[in-house]
Amino acid sequence: MNNGLEDVIATETRLSDVDGEAGRLVIRGLSLDHLVSTSTYESVAALLLDGLTERRFGAAELGKWLGEMRSGLFAHVTVLDTELLALPPVDAMRALIAHLPDDEDFEAVLRLLAAPAVFLPAILRMQSGKEPVAPDGSLSQAADILRMLTGQLPSGEQTAALDAYLVTISDHGLNASTFASRVIASTRAGLTSSVLAAISALKGPLHGGAPGPVLDMFDAVGTSENARDWLGDALDRGERLMGFGHRIYRVRDPRADALKQALRPLVLTAQVDRQQIELAEAVEHAALTILKERKPDRPLDVNVEFYTALLLDALGFPRESFTGVFAIGRTIGWIAHAREQALEGRLIRPRSVYVGPLPEAA
Numbered sequence: 001m002n003n004g005l006e007d008v009i010a011t012e013t014r015l016s017d018v019d020g021e022a023g024r025l026v027i028r029g030l031s032l033d034h035l036v037s038t039s040t041y042e043s044v045a046a047l048l049l050d051g052l053t054e055r056r057f058g059a060a061e062l063g064k065w066l067g068e069m070r071s072g073l074f075a076h077v078t079v080l081d082t083e084l085l086a087l088p089p090v091d092a093m094r095a096l097i098a099h100l101p102d103d104e105d106f107e108a109v110l111r112l113l114a115a116p117a118v119f120l121p122a123i124l125r126m127q128s129g130k131e132p133v134a135p136d137g138s139l140s141q142a143a144d145i146l147r148m149l150t151g152q153l154p155s156g157e158q159t160a161a162l163d164a165y166l167v168t169i170s171d172h173g174l175n176a177s178t179f180a181s182r183v184i185a186s187t188r189a190g191l192t193s194s195v196l197a198a199i200s201a202l203k204g205p206l207h208g209g210a211p212g213p214v215l216d217m218f219d220a221v222g223t224s225e226n227a228r229d230w231l232g233d234a235l236d237r238g239e240r241l242m243g244f245g246h247r248i249y250r251v252r253d254p255r256a257d258a259l260k261q262a263l264r265p266l267v268l269t270a271q272v273d274r275q276q277i278e279l280a281e282a283v284e285h286a287a288l289t290i291l292k293e294r295k296p297d298r299p300l301d302v303n304v305e306f307y308t309a310l311l312l313d314a315l316g317f318p319r320e321s322f323t324g325v326f327a328i329g330r331t332i333g334w335i336a337h338a339r340e341q342a343l344e345g346r347l348i349r350p351r352s353v354y355v356g357p358l359p360e361a362a
């Protein structure tokens with residue numbers, strides 16, 4: 001038995017593959033490098049959904065439908081009351097999504113792709129005492145998210161950076177939240193249920209809850225010179241360094257480099273705090289050195305969450321919302337896997353080894 005199911009093959013999928021030794025992510029036959037340099041969120045979403053719904057469509061059609069869906073969903077934010085707004089953003093977003101019908105048709109797919117993109121910016125604005133901004137269905141999903149967040153049309157570099165982020169995190173093999181989505185889909189419960197279960201799995205700090213704490217770490221480290229001492233003390237206290245390590249990757253997470261690359265135009269055009277980037281690079285360098293010294297038998301490298309923190313911070317998302325933004329991007333992966341499971345899979349029902357007392361002994 002493998003306690004964390006490592007190396008257990010639980011399903012076949014045509015959607016994505018994570019090669020932990022080579023540090024390679026393949027989505028529908030295309031490498032992440034290729035996808036990030038050639039695709040938009042809408043085109044990756046169309047690629048992932050290919051053959052998994054009753055409709056055939058391209059990126060442009062999907063973009064138009066998502067825009068219409070975003071506009072239609074805006075009315076749902078009126079449900080947000082003081083009790084919901086007191087929750088962390090990802091929990092408030094999950095609560096709003098739970099109001100949606102639990103269908104499995106194409107409209108449900110569009111609804112669930114558009115909903116987090118509309119709900120999270122509205123929640124963030126209302127939590128800071130501002131009016132929510134209605135979607136502009138003519139924009140791309142990335143541009144509209146930023147516009148709904150800030151109330152202003154984003155720059156080309158900002159839109160491209162968020163789009164690259166959404167592409168980069170669209171799917172990633174059988175991670176914990178995607179597995180949760182497939183388990184729910186295997187019971188035929190409905191797509192909303194799959195997405196809700198996946199968000200619930202994602203929010204933990206060992207999965208998608210890490211990037212906020214990455215920024216907390218930068219704040220606590222304070223200066224580049226302090227990085228090594230601070231990280232050493234954290235490891236002495238038995239803490240894990242957020243943004244490092246991965247269950248599958250034994251080398252650098254390729255998504256970290258894709259996001260570092262996506263940050264570059266913002267750095268070049270001074271749309272990001274240079275000092276923060278320099279501090280991050282010092283922390284990364286010190287962490288890699290110290291992890292190698294302390295855990296020589298376990299290759300621990302930077303993961304996606306490290307540069308996620310820098311990128312989302314640079315785009316103006318508050319750190320407590322990072323998990324919610326991750327969910328906006330990963331929902332396409334969860335839905336594609338849920339559809340694949342529903343169409344091709346069986347009820348997922350593993351077994352456990354009972355180690356409690358037997359009736360005579362009890």
Ligand code: ACO
Pocket residue numbers: 004205206207208210239240241242243244245246247248295298300303304305
């Ligand atoms: N910092 C310090 N030590 C670490 C770290 C880390 N970030 N990650 C793993 N280790 C150590 C463990 O303490 C353990 O040491 P030990 O054998 O001396 O006890 C050893 O490396 C092996 O760790 P495991 O728990 O077996 O690794 P696992 O594959 O279960 O964990 C995980 C992967 C959860 C991502 C882990 O590396 C971690 O906690 N990282 C920090 C949180 C983080 O960045 N999460 C985001 C992951 S990316 C994503 O899900 C989107």
